[in-house]
Amino acid sequence: MEIGIKMSGKKPQAEELRIGVFICDCGSNIAGHLDCASVTEYASTLPGVVYAKENLYTCSEAGIGEIQKGIKEQNLNRVVVASCSPRTHQPLFQNSCAAAQLNPYLFEMVNIRDQCSWVHMQEREDATQKAKDLVRMGVSKAAFLEPQRDIEASLIPRVLVIGGGVAGLSAAQSLADMGLDVILVEKDAEAGGLLRRINRLAPHGEKAADRVLEMMESIKARPNATLYLGSRVEDVSGYIGNFEITIRPDGGDAIHEKVGCIVVATGAVPLKPEGLYGYDGTRVVTQMELEERFLSGSMDAQRVVMIQCVGARCPEREYCSRICCRTAVKNARLIKEQNPEAHVHILYRDMQMYGTENEQMLWDARGEGIRFDVFSPDRPPVVREDRVEFYRPLTGEMMEIPCDLVVLSTPLVPREGSQALSQLLRVPVDQNGFFLEAHAKLRPLDFATDGIFVCGSARYPANVEEAVSQGLGASSRIATILFKDKLITSAIVAEIDPESCVGCMGCMEMCPYEAITYLPEKNICEVNTVLCKGCGCCAATCPSQSARLKGFKPEQLLAQIRAV
């Protein structure tokens, strides 16, 4: 049952308000600390209220039944439930209203538990009065509620994966196996990313080249995966479900495609430690350069010193790149395997051999005669022509290690192009330049921007196993979207009145979801209702009140406030 309500800022005139209020006892959670019967009685006296009922548990089957019965028998056109937090049961109550033919957005919830009974447990009288006040506020707002319709958008079941390294290949393969079309774009002439430069993988010594081959065959075997090598993503527009992308092959014509979701798997690169520890690329090299020497067979040093945390965990770059310790240990063991007489000495601050396999590698390495010594960051080792000098805090002595090769373990750093990509996709990067996920703990692969995901070292340095897992994870996140027929999002979104908007773009700066765009031809801002999450920041900012949040419009909120 829909009601035509004038959005004029005045109380609705079209039809008589018939508000139903349901006060919840919540067992003893609420009723134990305030007088629910009294609140219910009070509610029945409020303007517009035609029905008030107290329930033991509104969220129970019986309680839901009462709401639906009330809607039908009393012809309610607004429902207010005074109970717990909306986070617990608002969707349940809204769906119950919908099932009884009342628009679910004509439902208002008042929290008299978390915000009343639970925090005023020893103050029964005051708590009762406060509950009455809160109910009165809720009823006043309810009078101004308008019916809304959920927003629907189409979904294109195709995914763009940017980056053909381990993470990207893993994501692409998994997506293809789930029946989605995949477009993988890789800027190099060959896929595989950093893995192409690596000799062997920890912990089992597998050849990296074999792994790359395996993954490439996998992708080629999947007809619904299309690989663009030697290509870049030139342009991206649109939003979740409906992105329009332009792919530019090197020296070729642009290719236009439409995709529903995007995966960022652009990886990272090892830092070249110019100016640190006498780095020269010949006698003082990086771990990656050591890998290349292994591959070309030119690794013949007899006495090797490795130095950890070069250019990391320092003021310029505070983070720990987490995979360099295991890389050093892996390579140290390979040196010994190739030449058991070789001397390998690793100078470190903390050996970051987290987990099961890494720790085992560390132990095995020590058993193989690889030496480990801790150094203090305030007295770092000094690299000389034929030796490395360092202060050993554990014995208080200055030590000298003769060597013919020094290997510096440097961190992975974000690629040069990541800034540009972040702007193209309108996704954030953190203070270290890595792509910033929606939530550090619970949404490590999502961006706050809907429909775009990240995996692998583009997010943060990851080893092969982690990159593969994260690629799989990103594919699952995408499936939760693209497996649906259509995208349905809440009706509680912002809208900007084109008549009064002056195009100041204050709202755009505030929007955390990149949901507002500026239309230069009209000099106004416009909300993308699919991306909008209804946070209200724009509405709070807009100096002309042109941006308004549905369900939380000024007249609705003011009614609530005035009712106090």
Added chain:
Amino acid sequence: MVNKDILVIGGGIAGIQASLDLAEMGIHVYLVESLPSIGGKMAQLDKTFPTNDCAI
């Protein structure tokens, strides 16, 4: 013959995430947990690093 449902054993954070992803994909999930309620070790944490968000 391939059954269409999936079993997730364990109702901690990993089990919960796996179940929700699968459910959102439209797949029916049985989530089996041995304790009286889900939440696992994470429910026993006060806050989590590095954001110091509450754990629930």
Added chain:
Amino acid sequence: MLDVGRHPNIDLMAYSEVEEVAGDCGDFRVTVRRKARYVEEDRCTGCGACKEKCPTVLPDLFNEGLGTRKAIYSWFAQGIPSTHTIDPAHCRQLNGKKCGICQKVCQADAVNFDQKDRVVELDVGAIVVATGYKVFDPSQIPEYQYRQIPNVITAIEFERLLSASGPTSGHLHRPSDLLAEAEIEALEKDVKKSEKTLDRFEQKYDQASAAFYDAYQKGEYAGDEDREKWAEKYAAHLALVEPLEAMKKEAEGFGVAKRLAFIQCVGSRDFRFYPFCSGFCCMHSIKEAIIANEHERETTSVIFGMDIRAVGKGFEEYKVRGGNQSGIRYIRGRVAEITEGPHHNPVVTYEDTRERKVVSRDFDLVILATACAPSEGVDRLAGILGIELNRFGFFKTGTSRPLDTTRPGIFACGCAHGPMDIPESVAQASGAAARAAQIVAAANLRKAS
């Protein structure tokens, strides 16, 4: 958690165990035992009236035994499902003694002592194993005296003490102080009883006990049996009151624990128990130290470790900030021994390897960062599922398919796979979901709306 309980596509079976798995990838037949709660899950509303009346008090395992619960209980207040459960091992009614109070007060008529275990059969195409880990029991390390010294606790116990919803509402009371206060409470009860007894005598003879006792000791009332009893009771009373006063005086000085010591690698990187690194405990200790400092600004913490592994995104910065702003000091050394000093203060003996000194120092509270061990029953579950364990005792997975176990159609994620922190568990969980979804993709119509 709430989303799981409400999602139409998720059938949540808590308080249940997998007993048998037959069949193969794509067509598994799983037998699940749904244990009897003796409470009807769909009737119980979680109101808690039952546990208020239940007479049986037990240690609360969710709070690591630091608090109590009743024989009818909810695992924790915000648990999903929100139903209560009756512990069949301790419930009076279920063990032949008359009670049933919970049933009487339950307004939802949810208590059912006749409930039985239910065994259900499920047909599934794929299985995801996410059984987590078990906390190492440090009583296996005798030199740390975990059970002997009350102020030596595990990280998870410390977590419960720090929690606003925990047994001390977030106040870092030392376990020795909590024990003393419990003793004082018990003694006060005894004193009250004793006073009642003495009162009867005082009324009868219209004389104060103290005055009577004085006279009695001087030899008056010799041979009077009744008065002898009175004297006995009075002597017993004094024997209670004197120590009680002393304890109460000491208790006046009780505050919160401010000088904390965290010992890393308890059970981890240790050949006697688990040779591997548990991955998250360094960060866990740092976090606990930072939060303890937030609760009480004077709190200082020393973290004893070999390597302090802060390897995740944002972790190194967090660790450095902790050192700069939250009173944390990092000492490189494994703790050799913990003994108990005066005032129940644990004394930690260690070698500070950077300073090359052996030191003994006392703290208010010592927290053991216990290992992340393969969960209880992992052997049995591996047997039921027909999958292998790796050499560390976790479920074995493939090299190029890191979430696949040794049996097609069965996947592992999170700590069941190996020690890892929350973001990694979450990422792996999504990954395992993808793998499982691929198995059943053909059978599902992929119409999820």
